[in-house]
Amino acid sequence: MSASRRPMFGEQQRFVLLLIAPAALLLLLFQVVPIVIGANASFRDWALYNPKKTWIGFDHYVAVITDPAFLYVVLPNTFLFMVLSVAGALVAGLMLALLLNRPFRGQKLVQTILLVPLMVAPVIAAIMIRWIFNDQFGIVNVVLEAIGLEGQPWLVQRWSAFGIILLTDIWLWTPWFTLLLLAGLQSLPKEPFEAAAIDGTTTWRVFRFLTLPMLRPVIVVCVVIRAIDAFRTFDIVWTLTGGGPGRSTELFSLYAYVHAFLNLDLGRGSAAAIVGGLIILVIGVVLYRLVDRIAKA
Amino acid sequence: MAMVRRSEFLPWLPPIGRKTLFALVVAFICFAFAFPVLWLILTSLRPESGVYYVHRGTEFTLLSFAEVLSDERIVAAFLNSALISTLATVFSLLVTVSSGYMLSRFTGPASRIWFGTIYVFRCVPYISWVLPLYFVTQSWGIYDTYTGLLLPHVAVHICFFSWLMKGFFDGIDPSMEYAAMIDGCTRWGAFIRVAVPSALPAISALAVLCWLFTWNEFLFALILTGNRVPMITVVMAQFVTEMGLRWNLMAATAVMALVPAFLIALFGQKYVIRGLRI
Numbered sequence: 370m371s372a373s374r375r376p377m378f379g380e381q382q383r384f385v386l387l388l389i390a391p392a393a394l395l396l397l398l399f400q401v402v403p404i405v406i407g408a409n410a411s412f413r414d415w416a417l418y419n420p421k422k423t424w425i426g427f428d429h430y431v432a433v434i435t436d437p438a439f440l441y442v443v444l445p446n447t448f449l450f451m452v453l454s455v456a457g458a459l460v461a462g463l464m465l466a467l468l469l470n471r472p473f474r475g476q477k478l479v480q481t482i483l484l485v486p487l488m489v490a491p492v493i494a495a496i497m498i499r500w501i502f503n504d505q506f507g508i509v510n511v512v513l514e515a516i517g518l519e520g521q522p523w524l525v526q527r528w529s530a531f532g533i534i535l536l537t538d539i540w541l542w543t544p545w546f547t548l549l550l551l552a553g554l555q556s557l558p559k560e561p562f563e564a565a566a567i568d569g570t571t572t573w574r575v576f577r578f579l580t581l582p583m584l585r586p587v588i589v590v591c592v593v594i595r596a597i598d599a600f601r602t603f604d605i606v607w608t609l610t611g612g613g614p615g616r617s618t619e620l621f622s623l624y625a626y627v628h629a630f631l632n633l634d635l636g637r638g639s640a641a642a643i644v645g646g647l648i649i650l651v652i653g654v655v656l657y658r659l660v661d662r663i664a665k666a
Numbered sequence: 667m668a669m670v671r672r673s674e675f676l677p678w679l680p681p682i683g684r685k686t687l688f689a690l691v692v693a694f695i696c697f698a699f700a701f702p703v704l705w706l707i708l709t710s711l712r713p714e715s716g717v718y719y720v721h722r723g724t725e726f727t728l729l730s731f732a733e734v735l736s737d738e739r740i741v742a743a744f745l746n747s748a749l750i751s752t753l754a755t756v757f758s759l760l761v762t763v764s765s766g767y768m769l770s771r772f773t774g775p776a777s778r779i780w781f782g783t784i785y786v787f788r789c790v791p792y793i794s795w796v797l798p799l800y801f802v803t804q805s806w807g808i809y810d811t812y813t814g815l816l817l818p819h820v821a822v823h824i825c826f827f828s829w830l831m832k833g834f835f836d837g838i839d840p841s842m843e844y845a846a847m848i849d850g851c852t853r854w855g856a857f858i859r860v861a862v863p864s865a866l867p868a869i870s871a872l873a874v875l876c877w878l879f880t881w882n883e884f885l886f887a888l889i890l891t892g893n894r895v896p897m898i899t900v901v902m903a904q905f906v907t908e909m910g911l912r913w914n915l916m917a918a919t920a921v922m923a924l925v926p927a928f929l930i931a932l933f934g935q936k937y938v939i940r941g942l943r944i
Contacts (some may be wrong), residue, residue, distance in 0.1 A: 384853045388768035390779055392761045392824045399786055400795050401819035407798035482696045484935055485703055488927040490882035492899040493920045497702040502912055508705060552939055601791035604884035608903050622793040629797050642794040653789035
């Protein structure tokens with residue numbers, strides 16, 4: 370299509386600018402302005418109980434970057450969460466998309482059921498999971514005890530809590546991958562697959578050498594979008610564990626939120642938010658380059 | 667894909683065994699996927715004493731729902747969430763369809779700059795701008811009002827939906843628009859009368875997604891509202907901390923919050939799959 374797109378001429382300028390004007394205005398007012406104000410706040414000693422807002426330079430940044438909780442808990446948690454959540458949801462989503470892409474009886478029903486998590490608010494999901502893994506009344510422990518095993522205090526141990534957060538997130542986002550990959554699968558050309566079927570190629574080889582390479586652009590776009598989103602996860606962790614036990618499941622968004630709204634230190638919270646923003650921006654640009662290269666190849 | 671059937675799924679099993687096993691696997695996956703929601707529904711239907719001891723009786727009741735529905739704050743939160751989601755969907759579409767159209771149909775510096783801007787702001791973590799947005803909305807006097815919640819929600823959607831919309835318009839041949847313009851349509855006429863109608867499946871898909879995202883959104887609602895504009899996700903999260911262990915009420919609220927999203931998604935899934943395929 371790009372051949373028929375035209376370069377921008379003078380007479381078109383007004384039309385072009387009008388098309389993006391509302392979006393640009395909203396972006397300016399509700400993202401650019403707050404970010405500038407947040408950046409300003411991050412250089413000041415700005416706390417709710419201390420309205421003087423004295424300029425203190427990079428002190429907050431130094432405090433965030435040298436904070437052991439940030440360096441050794443929050444950052445590793447965030448990256449681990451990002452990688453595992455995206456990988457898990459991608460694998461599960463791809464498997465389900467392949468399942469739904471072949472006709473079988475009751476396929477429509479199965480598809481509807483598999484899309485259920487898409488409608489569930491992360492907060493609701495977190496509440497459900499919290500209830501299911503409740504150490505006294507949760508069904509998981511009840512079942513475990515019924516078959517003679519010992520119930521676990523799932524949400525008050527670091528790694529089991531982290532695992533449950535991860536599982537919840539994968540459950541929530543798998544349908545999203547399924548949906549996009551299914552749309553991608555259904556738009557693939559039929560001929561190569563028919564040729565492979567005539568040649569009697571095994572399913573695995575069809576998947577490995579036909580489906581996967583042809584789906585690659587869709588997969589990469591999904592991964593990029595989801596990775597960026599996973600980095601800023603807030604709601605399920607907040608509702609499931611609140612970052613606990615201790616601060617061991619805290620992710621980056623929670624760290625900034627806790628500093629700004631629970632410790633009432635807006636400067637420190639803003640600095641943390643900006644540090645995280647810069648990190649993800651670098652990741653985002655690198656990933657974008659990757660998408661661009663793969664899409665062109 | 668129907669052609670690739672011969673060798674798939676455990677060829678060493680006899681056909682009947684293969685079919686049964688396949689059905690069992692699919693049934694298990696479905697069960698695992700639906701279990702949390704089923705358990706939630708079950709919990710919402712148990713009387714308070716039955717919630718904590720699953721093995722004690724099979725009594726069911728609608729009392730939790732009655733109690734939730736008689737709580738003004740929760741009902742208000744439902745209405746607010748529905749109103750904000752609907753308005754945010756309408757405004758987001760108005761704003762992003764045109765911006766996506768621009769990204770798709772024009773090349774040149776303005777388009778490149780706008781795309782770069784959108785990509786960069788797509789990456790910025792929400793917390794980095796809602797945190798100061800809390801103070802901005804307060805100083806503009808729109809904190810804890812409909813405007814103060816609606817406009818940031820529309821702003822959230824700009825980047826992602828403009829990007830998606832660009833993809834959709836890329837898949838639509840612009841020659842119809844040129845034909846319309848040769849026949850005397852203005853640029854706006856070509857956009858509104860030709861491009862938008864041909865992108866309708868994609869726009870419906872976007873509307874469904876947009877409504878669901880807003881309905882399920884939590885961080886913005888948590889930070890940008892106080893008591894005057896309660897949102898359902900925030901009210902539910904407060905349940906966990908403030909009301910202690912009243913799981914049946916929480917479950918009933920959660921189930922009711924699921925219903926509209928479920929209906930929208932059920933009727934919308936056709937559009938979403940079709941729209942995303944363009």
